[in-house]
Amino acid sequence: GENVGLHLPTLSVQEGDNSIINCAYSNSASDYFIWYKQESGKGPQFIIDIRSNMDKRQGQRVTVLLNKTVKHLSLQIAATQPGDSAVYFCAENSIQGAQKLVFGQGTRLTINP
């Protein structure tokens, strides 16, 4: 896959357990954050986003938490399934600034049966 050889942080969880993936972002001016999932051989797939005026946002089986004080973002996945195995990236952007996403290094999530 695209991330072979990349020394990504890894997280292994049992199928059915909850997982939490963390991300530290770099720019205090960033006010829009996105989580992407990338499976082997595919491009990143949008999961969920959050604006800086929110602390928490929920989707289907996923929750994103934002702590602006410490510039920290997390993605919680509930009741993990084998299909959740992938590399997860956080990305930051500035709504009023340049239209470009700055990606974190990614975390490889492995779901054990």
Place this chain on the structure above:
Amino acid sequence: KAGVTQTPRYLIKTRGQQVTLSCSPISGHRSVSWYQQTPGQGLQFLFEYFSETQRNKGNFPGRFSGRQFSNSRSEMNVSTLELGDSALYLCASKIGTSTDTQYFGPGTRLTVL
């Protein structure tokens, strides 16, 4: 709706050559961004085009260029290829505003020998 498509999916070139990659955005999307993904540097923003104009540019040398056509399709060109240009090149499209969801294509895997 068809997703973002990229051609070719795989490409092998030798040092010094040039290459052109193509991206067709989702119908109705006017913004196309290009990213380079490598094991060492992760996902890095190259440039963004909106309505045939380059709206943002990342920190890549001038050998990397792009353009967008009136139908929003985009091409990127890399001249005088170097070994370090071997990467997965991802194209992403969105409607146009800063918080629109950005959808990625499957990428073009470029190998420079």
